[in-house]
Amino acid sequence: MTNAPTHTFLDLHVHSSGGSDDAGGTVEGYLKWIEARRRLGFRIDGFVLTEHRNFDTTRDFSALAAKYNAVVLHGLEVETDIGHVLVYGVTPAFLSHFNLTDVSLPYAEVFKVAWETGGIAVGAHGGRPHIGLVDHVEERSIDLAPIKVIEALNGGSSDFENARAHELAVARGLREVGASDSHFVSALGRCLTRFDSAITTVEGLVAALRDPAAQFQAMRLEETVPGAVIPPRPTLAQLVPATSRMGDLGGDALEYDRSVVGKEVAAGRLEVTAEAIASYCEALEETNPLYTDAVFAAQGPYGGIIAPPGILQTARLSPPPDPAINFVGTSFMAGSRQEYHLPIRAGDTLEGFASVAQVYEKTGRSGRMVFVVRRNRYINQHGETVATLESSMVMRETKAVEGDA
Structure with a gap:
């Protein structure tokens, strides 16, 4: 770690060209980007590879991570009937339950099995249409009992989408993490999570996410600079309306078929x-x-x-x-x-x-x-x-x- 070991800044949602077919960033490319960001005063201590529908236990980046004084951990992103879900602490027992290529896995089972096998599942980019869980809460009133943490600050989502996820988390007592959802090098660290403890292993990450007493916070890269003021997250009411059903925009009603x-x-x-x-x-x-x-x-x-x-x-x-x-x-x-x-x-x-x-x-x-x-x-x-x-x-x-x- 580069700074005080009592805090760890991790990007929890990253895709690489070696494991996700829609990604262009390499693991070493990401590590070089971290090095460059650090020179500008930003804080990124590492990231978690969450490849789409793919968990390759043979990929070992420990030597490469050590070269750049960073942490590289492994997770997984799967697709469920309420959208995408990140899984940390993936075990053979978890993998034996699911066909990872299935793009509509039963979400309740994914969250349940992840927890029972010693890991944790996190709802990804919660505010995005269709592939985030907010839509499914609003339209189908899905049961949130199995869900403890959601990604409420995503670097690939709009401010409005992130606000949707944040307000759901606040209303329903869910904990929040931040991550870039990076597919290319320059996006890494755009959003990330600050843990108030030293985390260098998947086991440590899972323990923090599972522990209701553990402290962690979703934040943007610019908020990692020493002395930076972290402003309150904007609410939906504070943002410009994103659809015609949200607020009076003035003027004549829009006519279309x-x-x-x-x-x-x-x-x-x-x-x-x-x-x-x-x-x-x-x-x-x-x-x-x-x-x-x-x-x-x-x-x-x-x-x-x-x-x-x-x-x-x-x-x-x-x-x-x-x-x-x-x-x-x-x-x-x-x-x-x-x-x-x-x-x-x-x-x-x-x-x-x-x-x-x-x-x-x-x-x-x-x-x-x-x-x-x-x-x-x-x-x-x-x-x-x-x-x-x-x-x-x-x-x-x-x-x-x-x-x-």
Whole structure:
């Protein structure tokens, strides 16, 4: 550890290219990033690898971690019927209960078995739509009895999504951790957890998370600087409304065809071949051996070459139904989100389905804005959802300039 051993600052949710097919950061790359952050005065003592649906006990980074005076621990991220869940203290007994490739594991069983086998499960990115537990609490009133800790500060979530998770935690007596959900080096440590004890092992981490008397706090990287003031977490009421159902935004009611929202239509097909994968990798100078080296890939977690997730960008899909929004403004891209659920392999036939996932409003300094979230969902020939890609377009209100006719 670099500073006082009575505190430990850990990023509890990190993916690497060696274990998660949608990640680009290497373990040593993350450690070099920690080294660089420390030189700027920030505090990161280590991180936990939580690979998607994959727990490889042969990966030993102890020597590499020692080289950079950091902690590298192992965990797991699984997918359940209430969203994603992080598991720490993974044991053979836990692994024997579940098929990790199942993207809809029963959440109550995951939390129960993790606890009974000496570990702990934590609800990941709690405030995100669909893959966080807040939606499932609001829509299905799920039982939170098995859940003791949630990730309420996630580096990949919006402030609004994090506020949703924080308010649920406060209302229901859940403890909170923070983590980056990093898939690339530069995101590591964006959010993390400060433990008021020295933690250097998975056993120590699990003990702290299980102990109701242990002290830990979710925080952002800039709050790790000595003397930094940690402000109160913003509430939903303090944040700009994120959907049209939250607050009076003023002006006329937004008119659009609500019948098309959420309606999926068949939009196209992508045939994935070994040649297509090779050509894509060659064009982008992609060198990850999971995508390019058949011998290496055969020994990896997927048993053979898989396609880079970006290959989906080569699909030509038709647009979703038009919501016919009655709003005049300047349009531009507001952001995107990509979720990859299963590896894409040569021989897969992927069907694309397009929909308008959301239409919502918010206000900014420039006035009223309307956001349209379009979603493309891909399923393979087995009917399994492989990926969900969302893009958000914003239409910003155009105001007349004084003097215009």
